Amino acid sequence: MRYFSTRDTNIEKKTVSAAEAIVQGLAPDGGLYIPESVPQVDYRQFKNLSYPELAAAILPYYLDDYDAAFLKQAAESAYAEAFGGKAGRTVRLSDGVYVLELWHGPTCAFKDYALQLMPRLLSEGKKIVKDPNKTRILVATSGDTGKAALEGYKDLDGIEIIVFYPHNGVSRLQRLQMATQRGGNVGVYAVIGNFDDTQTGVKKAFHDEELAKELAEEGICLSSANSINWGRLVPQIVYYFYAYYRVLESENLPDGTPVDFCVPTGNFGDIMAGYYAKKMGLPVGRLICASNRNNILTDMIGTGTYDTHREFFKTGSPSMDILISSNLERLLHYVAEEDGQVPEWMAELSKKGVYAIPEEALRKIREDFDAGWTDEETCARTIRETFEKYHYLIDTHTSVALAAVQTGRDGGSKGAPVVVLSTASPFKFPAAVLSALGETVPENDFEALSKLSEITGAPAPEQLTGLLELPERFTQVITAPEIMDIARGNGKKD
Numbered sequence: 384m385r386y387f388s389t390r391d392t393n394i395e396k397k398t399v400s401a402a403e404a405i406v407q408g409l410a411p412d413g414g415l416y417i418p419e420s421v422p423q424v425d426y427r428q429f430k431n432l433s434y435p436e437l438a439a440a441i442l443p444y445y446l447d448d449y450d451a452a453f454l455k456q457a458a459e460s461a462y463a464e465a466f467g468g469k470a471g472r473t474v475r476l477s478d479g480v481y482v483l484e485l486w487h488g489p490t491c492a493f494k495d496y497a498l499q500l501m502p503r504l505l506s507e508g509k510k511i512v513k514d515p516n517k518t519r520i521l522v523a524t525s526g527d528t529g530k531a532a533l534e535g536y537k538d539l540d541g542i543e544i545i546v547f548y549p550h551n552g553v554s555r556l557q558r559l560q561m562a563t564q565r566g567g568n569v570g571v572y573a574v575i576g577n578f579d580d581t582q583t584g585v586k587k588a589f590h591d592e593e594l595a596k597e598l599a600e601e602g603i604c605l606s607s608a609n610s611i612n613w614g615r616l617v618p619q620i621v622y623y624f625y626a627y628y629r630v631l632e633s634e635n636l637p638d639g640t641p642v643d644f645c646v647p648t649g650n651f652g653d654i655m656a657g658y659y660a661k662k663m664g665l666p667v668g669r670l671i672c673a674s675n676r677n678n679i680l681t682d683m684i685g686t687g688t689y690d691t692h693r694e695f696f697k698t699g700s701p702s703m704d705i706l707i708s709s710n711l712e713r714l715l716h717y718v719a720e721e722d723g724q725v726p727e728w729m730a731e732l733s734k735k736g737v738y739a740i741p742e743e744a745l746r747k748i749r750e751d752f753d754a755g756w757t758d759e760e761t762c763a764r765t766i767r768e769t770f771e772k773y774h775y776l777i778d779t780h781t782s783v784a785l786a787a788v789q790t791g792r793d794g795g796s797k798g799a800p801v802v803v804l805s806t807a808s809p810f811k812f813p814a815a816v817l818s819a820l821g822e823t824v825p826e827n828d829f830e831a832l833s834k835l836s837e838i839t840g841a842p843a844p845e846q847l848t849g850l851l852e853l854p855e856r857f858t859q860v861i862t863a864p865e866i867m868d869i870a871r872g873n874g875k876k877d
């Protein structure tokens with residue numbers, strides 16, 4: 384399988400292998416790598432496979448320059464023990480409504496599916512393309528991605544990872560998750576200021592030519608763990624297949640019955656993986672794109688205009704607080720009438736903050752996608768009602784999606800079963816979940832965890848409760864300009 388950039392307008396496209404696409408991340412022209420064609424598979428052949436086996440069956444279609452034995456081993460070590468045997472766990476909530484629990488991994492959020500596998504793909508990819516450089520990964524995080532990336536990249540050969548987060552800008556739980564990180568190749572710094580200051584500091588390091596030259600002399604290249612990398616998207620295709628089989632089994636439905644998926648969406652990576660699963664031949668019905676108050680995607684899928692001139696809201700589902708949804712560019716490629724359109728739209732986005740796609744392109748998007756959004760009050764109410772009705776606890780991101788399903792279905796149920804992707808454990812956001820349940824919220828996150836556990840009778844994940852016992856390794860607070868020094872390799876190691 385070869386890959387080309389969404390911004391390549393040549394008839395004869397410049398292509399790269401999967402390993403090259405993963406090592407490069409972003410294409411040199413600023414576009415995103417997509418596969419030259421989408422492999423067609425008979426989905427029925429995989430229905431009895433375990434999760435790691437299914438991953439090992441699907442990944443080689445896209446990653447054909449990787450050794451199949453390597454992929455099998457990587458899938459096994461990424462998804463077996465690390466997910467406590469619960470990778471792809473699907474729970475029936477009510478008639479025809481299922482929840483795909485994607486948070487049984489090491490950091491209790493769905494990003495583990497990508498970030499447990501992608502670092503191995505990068506490390507192996509460097510061997511395949513014979514890249515002798517050391518990779519230094521810089522991450523600016525507002526909370527979740529940093530920890531998932533640290534867990535995925537720790538102790539990998541030839542790779543170093545440094546994470547920056549806003550000082551006093553993440554929850555106590557999130558800070559401890561990062562400050563107690565183990566591994567010999569990791570670094571974590573709190574940066575004075577807000578998330579934008581942190582992100583701007585990291586971007587400066589990426590764009591500094593002087594720094595790049597200096598590092599190249601030492602055989603080091605900088606890289607990011609951003610979700611636009613094909614290596615982060617491709618592992619997510621697997622759980623759509625896995626959940627599809629579980630729903631058919633549970634509902635006793637024949638092969639080929641369409642199943643809808645509703646996805647709490649931010650950067651459009653997760654739902655885009657569902658689009659690829661559908662294009663590969665999996666009988667996915669509708670892909671429902673759920674947003675919080677930052678409902679730019681609801682508007683886009685409703686009207687065809689993507690307009691960033693709007694207020695940015697901080698919500699109780701922070702991982703979806705996004706106004707520039709990078710992976711949407713991949714979908715645009717599939718609905719554009721000609722190659723020149725995508726780069727044009729992206730240029731308009733960066734110049735004017737707005738672009739509009741023609742009616743025909745919008746019609747194509749709506750063949751596969753629906754969209755809905757959930758306000759803060761409905762999100763909280765849905766957490767409470769779901770717990771009262773089903774004794775089932777969901778986090779704020781999952782609630783945004785479940786609410787979108789419930790309101791959409793009242794309007795016009797099409798009768799297909801629907802899977803709601805549950806992207807984070809409710810224990811990862813104990814304060815928001817307690818408050819939704821109508822409880823008072825202890826100031827301390829650990830007390831909030833115990834309280835949530837007491838009320839619901841469900842144990843809090845050990846990955847979170849165990850944090851209090853771990854030594855804090857990383858306590859350094861720096862200023863944003865110091866990020867450059869640390870990127871240079873002058874950071875203090877503990």
Ligand SMILES: *Cc1c(COP(=O)(O)O)cnc(C)c1O
Pocket residue numbers: 492493494527610647648649650651652653654702703780806807
């Ligand atoms: C990252 C994240 C999302 C959004 O996923 P995208 O792939 O960016 O659309 C949703 N929920 C949680 C908990 C996340 O961490």
